[in-house]
Amino acid sequence: MAEKQVIVIGAGPAGLTAAYELSRLGVAATILERSAHVGGISRTASYKGFRFDIGGHRFFSKSQEIEDLWSEVLGARLLERGRLSRIFYRNRFFDYPIRPLNALANLGPATAALCVASYLKARVLPPREVRSFEDWTVRSFGRTLYEIFFKTYTEKVWGMPCSEISADWAAQRIKGLSMASLMRSMFLPKPKGRGAVIKTLIDRFRYPGRGPGEMWETVARIVTGRGHRLVFEAAVERIERASAGLLRVWTADGRSYAGSDFLSTMPLRELVNALDPPAPSAVQTAARALGYRDFLTVALIVDQTQVFPDNWIYIHDPTVKMGRIQNFKNWSPEMVPDARYTCLGLEYFCFEGDGLWSAPDSELVALGCAELAKLGLVDPAKVVDGTVVRQAKAYPVYDDHYRENVEAIRAFLEREAPNLQLIGRNGMHRYNNQDHAMMTGLLAARNIAAGGQYNLWAVNADAQYQEEIREGELDGGGRLVPERLKT
Numbered sequence: 001m002a003e004k005q006v007i008v009i010g011a012g013p014a015g016l017t018a019a020y021e022l023s024r025l026g027v028a029a030t031i032l033e034r035s036a037h038v039g040g041i042s043r044t045a046s047y048k049g050f051r052f053d054i055g056g057h058r059f060f061s062k063s064q065e066i067e068d069l070w071s072e073v074l075g076a077r078l079l080e081r082g083r084l085s086r087i088f089y090r091n092r093f094f095d096y097p098i099r100p101l102n103a104l105a106n107l108g109p110a111t112a113a114l115c116v117a118s119y120l121k122a123r124v125l126p127p128r129e130v131r132s133f134e135d136w137t138v139r140s141f142g143r144t145l146y147e148i149f150f151k152t153y154t155e156k157v158w159g160m161p162c163s164e165i166s167a168d169w170a171a172q173r174i175k176g177l178s179m180a181s182l183m184r185s186m187f188l189p190k191p192k193g194r195g196a197v198i199k200t201l202i203d204r205f206r207y208p209g210r211g212p213g214e215m216w217e218t219v220a221r222i223v224t225g226r227g228h229r230l231v232f233e234a235a236v237e238r239i240e241r242a243s244a245g246l247l248r249v250w251t252a253d254g255r256s257y258a259g260s261d262f263l264s265t266m267p268l269r270e271l272v273n274a275l276d277p278p279a280p281s282a283v284q285t286a287a288r289a290l291g292y293r294d295f296l297t298v299a300l301i302v303d304q305t306q307v308f309p310d311n312w313i314y315i316h317d318p319t320v321k322m323g324r325i326q327n328f329k330n331w332s333p334e335m336v337p338d339a340r341y342t343c344l345g346l347e348y349f350c351f352e353g354d355g356l357w358s359a360p361d362s363e364l365v366a367l368g369c370a371e372l373a374k375l376g377l378v379d380p381a382k383v384v385d386g387t388v389v390r391q392a393k394a395y396p397v398y399d400d401h402y403r404e405n406v407e408a409i410r411a412f413l414e415r416e417a418p419n420l421q422l423i424g425r426n427g428m429h430r431y432n433n434q435d436h437a438m439m440t441g442l443l444a445a446r447n448i449a450a451g452g453q454y455n456l457w458a459v460n461a462d463a464q465y466q467e468e469i470r471e472g473e474l475d476g477g478g479r480l481v482p483e484r485l486k487t
C-alpha cells in the first residue's frame with residue numbers, strides 16, 4: 001500500500017494538534033497555512049515587542065488528555081494564573097462573581113432598592129410569555145439587574161437586541177446562575193472540587209508565559225523537527241476531487257499538494273466554495289448561508305506600570321462600543337518587553353465590512369483612546385502607541401438554520417470525500433474552545449494513522465468523546481450562542 005501523505009489545511013490548534021499526533025504515529029504531513037504565523041485565532045500577535053492575544057486565551061479543559069498534552073509541550077512555561085475580571089459600569093468596578101457589599105456600595109442604596117423592587121415585581125408579575133433573552137433574564141433577575149448586568153454586554157458581543165435573542169439560549173447559557181445561586185455565592189463559602197465550578201465563574205487557569213502563541217510556535221517547531229512540512233502564505237483556494245475522494249489542493253500561488261488524506265480547519269463555507277468540480281447547488285446554498293461574527297482588538301501601549309489589576313474587564317457601559325479590555329501584563333509579565341509599560345487590548349465585536357471593521361487603524365486607535373478617557377480608566381496622554389488586529393470569522397454563528405446547513409454539507413462530504421475529515425472551530429462550524437479543536441485533531445489523526453473509527457462530531461464542548469450520543473446532542477454539544485427568535 002502506498003505511504004500516507006496527509007494534507008492539513010490550517011496551522012491553528014486543530015491542525016497543529018493533528019500534525020503533532022501524526023508525527024508521533026510516524027505519518028507524513030504537509031501543513032498549509034494561509035497566514036504568515038501559526039496559532040490561528042489562538043495566536044499571539046506582537047507589536048514592537050508587546051504581545052497580545054485575540055481575546056485572551058485561558059488554558060482550561062475538563063479533558064485530562066488535553067491538559068496533559070499542554071503540559072507535555074510547554075512544561076513549566078505554562079503558568080498557573082488566578083483570574084480577576086470585574087464588570088465596569090457607571091464608572092465603578094463590580095466584583096465578578098458579584099459580592100453583596102461591593103454591589104451595594106457601587107449601586108448605592110437607591111439603585112439597590114430598585115433592583116430588589118424590580119426583582120420582586122418580576123416574581124409577583126412575571127412576563128406572560130417568555131420568548132426572548134430579555135424576557136427570560138427580566139423574569140429571573142428583575143429588569144434593573146438585567147439592564148445593568150446582562151443587556152449591554154450581550155448586545156455588544158452578538159450585535160442583536162436581547163429582545164430578538166431566543167430565551168432558550170439564556171436558559172442554557174446562564175444555567176446554574178439563578179438569583180438563589182447568586183445569593184448562595186454571596187453568603188456561603190465556595191463549594192470545593194472541579195465539578196462544583198460553575199462554568200461562567202472559573203477562577204484559575206493556565207497560560208503560557210508568552211501567550212497562547214508560544215504553545216503553537218512550540219508545536220510547530222516540534223512537528224517540523226520531526227519531518228513535517230509547514231508552508232506559510234499557502235491559502236488553499238481550490239480542492240480537486242474525483243469519484244473516490246479528494247486528490248490535491250491548490251494554493252493561491254498556483255502550487256498544488258497531493259495527498260492520501262486531508263484534514264480541514266478552513267471555514268466550512270470556504271471549503272465548499274473551493275471544491276472542484278463544485279458541490280451540488282443545494283450544498284453550495286447551505287454553505288453560503290453559514291454566518292460569522294468578527295472581532296478586532298485595538299492594542300494600546302500605555303506609559304504606566306499598572307493600570308488595573310484585572311486580567312480583563314467587561315465594559316457594560318452602553319455609551320462606548322468596546323466590549324472588554326484585556327490587560328496582557330496581568331496574564332503574564334512576559335507579555336510586555338519593558339515592565340514600565342502596560343499593553344491593553346480593547347475588544348470590539350463587529351461584522352466584516354461594517355463601519356468598525358472598515359475604519360482605518362488610526363481612527364480605531366483614536367476611538368480606543370477616546371473611549372478609555374470617557375470611562376476614566378486611562379489618561380489619553382499616557383497612550384504612547386497603538387495598533388489594530390482584525391480577526392475575521394472569530395465566531396461561527398448558530399442561527400435558525402445552521403444545524404441543517406452543516407448537516408447537508410457534512411452528509412455530502414462524507415459520501416463524496418471520504419478521505420477528508422473536518423476538524424476544529426470553523427472547520428466544523430462549532431463555537432468551541434481550543435480543547436475541543438485539539439481533541440477533534442487528535443482523533444482525526446488516529447483515524448488516519450491508527451485505524452480509529454472516531455466520529456469527530458461526537459466530541460462535546462468539554463472536549464470529551466461521547467461514546468453514546470443522546471438525542472439532540474450532536475450539534476447541541478457545542479458551546480452555546482444565541483439564536484434569533486423565530487417569528
Ligand SMILES: Cc1cc2nc3c(=O)[nH]c(=O)nc-3n(C[C@H](O)[C@H](O)[C@H](O)COP(=O)(O)OP(=O)(O)OC[C@H]3O[C@@H](n4cnc5c(N)ncnc54)[C@H](O)[C@@H]3O)c2cc1C
Nearest residue numbers: 010012013014034040041055057058236266424425433434
Ligand atoms: C475572542 C476569543 C476568545 C477566545 N478565548 C479562548 C480561551 O480563553 N480559551 C480557549 O481555549 N479558546 C478560546 N477561544 C477559542 C479558540 O481561539 C479557538 O477554539 C481555536 O483557535 C480554534 O482552533 P482551530 O485550529 O479550529 O481554528 P483557527 O484558530 O481558526 O485556525 C485555523 C487556521 O487555518 C488557517 N486557514 C484558514 N483558511 C485557510 C485556507 N484556505 N488555507 C490555509 N489555511 C487556512 C487560518 O489562517 C488559521 O491559522 C477564543 C476565541 C475568541 C474569538
